Amino acid sequence: MLSKSEENYIKEIYSLEQKFQSDVNTNLIAKKIETKASSVTDMLKKLAKKELLTYQKYKGVKLNPKGTKVALSIIRKHRLWETFLVKKLNFSWDEVHEVAEQLEHIQSDKLTNHLDAFLDFPTVDPHGEPIPNKHGNFKTTKTICLNQFQIGEKGVFVEVKNDSDTFLKFLNKNNLSIGTKIKVIEKEDFDNSMVIETNKDQFRISENVTKNLYLKR
Amino acid sequence: MLSKSEENYIKEIYSLEQKFQSDVNTNLIAKKIETKASSVTDMLKKLAKKELLTYQKYKGVKLNPKGTKVALSIIRKHRLWETFLVKKLNFSWDEVHEVAEQLEHIQSDKLTNHLDAFLDFPTVDPHGEPIPNKHGNFKTTKTICLNQFQIGEKGVFVEVKNDSDTFLKFLNKNNLSIGTKIKVIEKEDFDNSMVIETNKDQFRISENVTKNLYLKR
DNA sequence: AAATATTTTTAGGTATATCTAAAAATAATG
DNA sequence: CATTATTTTTAGATATACCTAAAAATATTT
Numbered sequence: 001m002l003s004k005s006e007e008n009y010i011k012e013i014y015s016l017e018q019k020f021q022s023d024v025n026t027n028l029i030a031k032k033i034e035t036k037a038s039s040v041t042d043m044l045k046k047l048a049k050k051e052l053l054t055y056q057k058y059k060g061v062k063l064n065p066k067g068t069k070v071a072l073s074i075i076r077k078h079r080l081w082e083t084f085l086v087k088k089l090n091f092s093w094d095e096v097h098e099v100a101e102q103l104e105h106i107q108s109d110k111l112t113n114h115l116d117a118f119l120d121f122p123t124v125d126p127h128g129e130p131i132p133n134k135h136g137n138f139k140t141t142k143t144i145c146l147n148q149f150q151i152g153e154k155g156v157f158v159e160v161k162n163d164s165d166t167f168l169k170f171l172n173k174n175n176l177s178i179g180t181k182i183k184v185i186e187k188e189d190f191d192n193s194m195v196i197e198t199n200k201d202q203f204r205i206s207e208n209v210t211k212n213l214y215l216k217r
Numbered sequence: 218m219l220s221k222s223e224e225n226y227i228k229e230i231y232s233l234e235q236k237f238q239s240d241v242n243t244n245l246i247a248k249k250i251e252t253k254a255s256s257v258t259d260m261l262k263k264l265a266k267k268e269l270l271t272y273q274k275y276k277g278v279k280l281n282p283k284g285t286k287v288a289l290s291i292i293r294k295h296r297l298w299e300t301f302l303v304k305k306l307n308f309s310w311d312e313v314h315e316v317a318e319q320l321e322h323i324q325s326d327k328l329t330n331h332l333d334a335f336l337d338f339p340t341v342d343p344h345g346e347p348i349p350n351k352h353g354n355f356k357t358t359k360t361i362c363l364n365q366f367q368i369g370e371k372g373v374f375v376e377v378k379n380d381s382d383t384f385l386k387f388l389n390k391n392n393l394s395i396g397t398k399i400k401v402i403e404k405e406d407f408d409n410s411m412v413i414e415t416n417k418d419q420f421r422i423s424e425n426v427t428k429n430l431y432l433k434r
Numbered sequence: 435a436a437a438t439a440t441t442t443t444t445a446g447g448t449a450t451a452t453c454t455a456a457a458a459a460t461a462a463t464g
Numbered sequence: 465c466a467t468t469a470t471t472t473t474t475a476g477a478t479a480t481a482c483c484t485a486a487a488a489a490t491a492t493t494t
Binding site: 003005035036038039042043046057058 | 480481482483484485488489490
Binding site: 254 | 472474475
């Protein structure tokens with residue numbers, strides 16, 4: 001049985017692997033977990049001993065199948081709980097992350113699977129991110145980052161890759177939610193900002209925003 | 218903010234206070250928490266310093282209002298989650314305790330209160346135990362322990378004061394559930410066992426069982 | 435490739451929540 | 465009421481998950 005701390009390391013390492021498509025190094029993990037590199041080293045040794053990942057001094061780590069399975073189970077729980085909070089308890093999408101961070105560590109397969117059924121086996125969470133099923137499988141719909149779009153291109157906003165309160169509140173304020181149709185009106189080469197059009201509005205957003213919005217053409 | 222361990226101490230001390238209507242001593246707590254008396258002493262000092270309880274060396278402890286409030290909040294969460302598991306996720310009453318022990322430590326007033334509303338503000342949990350409302354208030358229906366009943370007396374089984382798997386499974390096996398009408402047919406002075414009658418059956422139960430069943434006349 | 439900068443690890447320390455064993459206080463008994 | 469038994473506390477360890485500071489390895493510059 002893994003501690004909450006161990007689970008959080010596994011989860012963050014998984015998400016860094018996905019993001020960078022490579023082995024994950026100590027400092028990156030330290031930043032994500034908000035701890036010191038030395039603490040990360042300690043933990044990596046422990047997780048390596050438990051055979052959840054492969055660790056080579058100074059070379060970074062890579063989850064092995066056992067570790068990946070753990071990561072997917074935590075992500076599954078996190079996203080199911082987020083869905084529950086939004087769909088059943090009337091939370092808004094910017095309020096669910098912190099609570100789901102706690103709920104994802106509850107250990108009961110029966111609970112997870114019954115919750116899944118209760119929610120009618122959702123495939124995406126309130127942020128559009130895919131929910132692994134009980135076998136760890138999930139469908140990856142090819143979404144394109146808004147910053148890849150050209151002037152004149154249109155798409156539907158289907159996923160957000162940033163769970164932070166402030167970011168989601170910013171989206172709320174600008175009426176940007178999953179399902180919103182977006183058209184690129186202008187693209188500034190200097191700072192990669194964009195002017196986009198929704199059915200309500202036209203306004204400029206910074207690269208920091210375009211980087212976190214994913215669309216379907 | 219309290220640790221999971223601190224919360225468990227507060228919860229158990231509260232339940233011992235209710236049970237014995239007196240100050241709670243170290244060994245009793247140790248037995249409940251399944252730890253050593255020395256560990257309990259350490260924790261009591263810590264909780265006293267946090268002003269959750271009054272502790273006098275060798276004299277036992279008593280929760281003060283702040284501690285009682287914490288206890289009721291944990292009990293509230295525990296019982297709401299049990300209700301959720303049974304009513305919404307199709308758990309049976311003998312399967313909910315362990316999971317609720319984890320869920321009761323989730324920290325989010327919004328979650329607790331929205332869950333409460335989602336369940337239509339239940340006043341008792343699946344074991345018939347009262348659920349405190351958000352202010353810590355709950356109605357105590359005067360229930361009588363089955364072992365106080367005389368031969369010929371009838372009542373309705375409304376509460377069970379033992380959350381253990383084995384005990385609840387025993388009740389299931391004998392078709393004893395909340396709402397069951399019970400009549401006392403025989404009472405054995407030697408071992409305090411009873412023969413009881415339900416609408417289905419007549420059978421003998423030991424004192425260990427009668428002690429944990431609470432009825433309304 | 436030598437010097438410098440950065441990253442990572444090691445060594446040693448802290449707080450939490452446990453433990454064992456011994457000492458101290460309280461309770462029960464002859 | 466003195467002795468014995470029980471309960472509780474103290475003292476000193478242990479494991480987890482952190483930390484700081486220094487050393488070692490790796491990467492980047494000049």
